[in-house]
Amino acid sequence: MVWLTQIVFYGLPWVDWGQRQAVLFDLGVRRFYIFGLVLYPQDLIYMTGLLVIAALSLFLFTAVAGRLWCGYACPQTVYTEIFLWVEKLVEGDRAARMRRDEMGLSTEKIWRKTAKHTLWLLISVWTGFTFVGYFAPIKDLATDIIGNNMSSWGYFWVLFYGFATYGNAGFMREQVCKHMCPYARFQSAMFDKDTLIVTYDAERGEPRGARSKKADPGKLNLGACVDCSLCVQVCPTGIDIRNGLQYECIGCGACADVCDTVMDKVGYARGLVKYSTENAMTNHWTAKQTLRHVFRPRIVVYTSILMGIVVAIFVSLAMRTPFKVNVVRDRGVMARVVEAGKIENVYRLQVMNATESDQHYKFTVNGLPNLVITSDVTFKVESTKAITVPVRVQAPFGAAEPGSHEIHFEIESLDSPGKLSEKSTFIIPK
Ligand code: SF4
Numbered sequence: 001m002v003w004l005t006q007i008v009f010y011g012l013p014w015v016d017w018g019q020r021q022a023v024l025f026d027l028g029v030r031r032f033y034i035f036g037l038v039l040y041p042q043d044l045i046y047m048t049g050l051l052v053i054a055a056l057s058l059f060l061f062t063a064v065a066g067r068l069w070c071g072y073a074c075p076q077t078v079y080t081e082i083f084l085w086v087e088k089l090v091e092g093d094r095a096a097r098m099r100r101d102e103m104g105l106s107t108e109k110i111w112r113k114t115a116k117h118t119l120w121l122l123i124s125v126w127t128g129f130t131f132v133g134y135f136a137p138i139k140d141l142a143t144d145i146i147g148n149n150m151s152s153w154g155y156f157w158v159l160f161y162g163f164a165t166y167g168n169a170g171f172m173r174e175q176v177c178k179h180m181c182p183y184a185r186f187q188s189a190m191f192d193k194d195t196l197i198v199t200y201d202a203e204r205g206e207p208r209g210a211r212s213k214k215a216d217p218g219k220l221n222l223g224a225c226v227d228c229s230l231c232v233q234v235c236p237t238g239i240d241i242r243n244g245l246q247y248e249c250i251g252c253g254a255c256a257d258v259c260d261t262v263m264d265k266v267g268y269a270r271g272l273v274k275y276s277t278e279n280a281m282t283n284h285w286t287a288k289q290t291l292r293h294v295f296r297p298r299i300v301v302y303t304s305i306l307m308g309i310v311v312a313i314f315v316s317l318a319m320r321t322p323f324k325v326n327v328v329r330d331r332g333v334m335a336r337v338v339e340a341g342k343i344e345n346v347y348r349l350q351v352m353n354a355t356e357s358d359q360h361y362k363f364t365v366n367g368l369p370n371l372v373i374t375s376d377v378t379f380k381v382e383s384t385k386a387i388t389v390p391v392r393v394q395a396p397f398g399a400a401e402p403g404s405h406e407i408h409f410e411i412e413s414l415d416s417p418g419k420l421s422e423k424s425t426f427i428i429p430k
């Protein structure tokens with residue numbers, strides 16, 4: 001998961017789509033580009049849908065297998081894992097690090113510590129740079145940094161996010177999970193007795209105790225746990241899984257992996273620490289029985305709702321008109337009487353082209369007898385751009401009673417299928 005999430009995170013901003021960055025949340029021009037999709041502020045509904053999908057996915061995955069997000073995909077876990085890997089590479093394993101930390105200053109200690117922090121800082125700054133690259137074109141950002149032309153805000157965000165990575169993954173580590181992240185606190189509300197969680201098989205493991213490899217644990221009245229404490233040493237939050245489920249457990253499975261290697265070495269069956277459910281442990285279910293209970297009604301309901309929303313969003317995206325129009329009555333120009341006694345109202349039409357090619361649009365208006373547009377009725381809008389055009393609308397004298405009347409602008413794309421109707425009002429003065 002570290003490789004997968006980081007290849008996506010670091011790689012995605014460098015992928016091009018036509019003439020532009022494939023994924024770019026351009027806040028400056030208020031447009032989100034996601035491969036072939038161009039989203040405007042008016043498309044907020046899709047962002048809302050995305051958040052609903054994220055929340056429901058969290059409920060679903062947590063109900064199935066506990067804190068999967070925390071253990072495998074949360075940036076805090078992933079960057080801590082990367083920083084630990086660098087630490088091990090430069091300073092050796094835990095025992096070697098502890099030995100060196102207790103020793104006085106030496107050339108070796110200085111160069112190893114310096115190398116570790118340099119690598120951490122490089123990763124952090126690169127992470128900050130990549131993060132900002134999702135909000136400003138990353139290639140321009142790189143050129144600006146090389147030429148020292150980046151704005152002070154650009155530097156601020158790169159360094160801010162870089163510093164947060166360095167501090168959180170290098171020093172804060174499990175303290176973030178234990179004391180800062182609210183998710184640990186409400187996880188228990190999403191668990192039930194059929195949720196898969198990392199569990200220590202106390203029945204099989206206890207009484208724990210060290211023994212020689214050849215010794216028969218039955219004769220020594222010992223369980224399978226050899227009390228090597230490796231499961232505690234590898235735990236990123238420093239807890240002992242043998243004490244049962246604790247809110248600090250992020251479900252990373254590191255203790256299960258290391259315990260399996262211990263079981264292999266001493267020649268016992270694997271799975272002393274494993275993914276299991278409370279019901280499975282109590283009823284001694286087989287793996288097949290456990291899995292059958294994991295897919296329970298609650299999971300089916302979550303999955304159905306999730307699939308329904310995903311399908312609805314995709315259908316809506318496929319059917320959406322690839323342009324947007326906002327009609328605003330021009331408040332600077334009130335309704336007025338012009339030549340031949342006609343009544344004129346002026347509007348401002350903002351047209352947003354959400355396609356990747358230049359488009360021509362045609363306007364018509366209806367709602368009152370003989371209502372006409374007297375200004376230009378066709379406009380060109382460049383790909384992914386927006387323009388605002390003034391539109392004059394006239395009605396003959398006596399077309400309707402004085403007052404406010406509902407009218408509709410019909411906007412049609414001449415280059416691709418799509419038609420929109422926007423409501424407005426036409427004022428006839430007394
Ligand atoms: S790693 Fe396994 S054997 Fe070692 S202390 Fe933990 S549970 Fe016991």
Ligand code: SF4
Nearest residue numbers: 235249250252253255
């Ligand atoms: S107890 Fe095991 S699964 Fe939980 S956080 Fe520690 S190592 Fe990860």
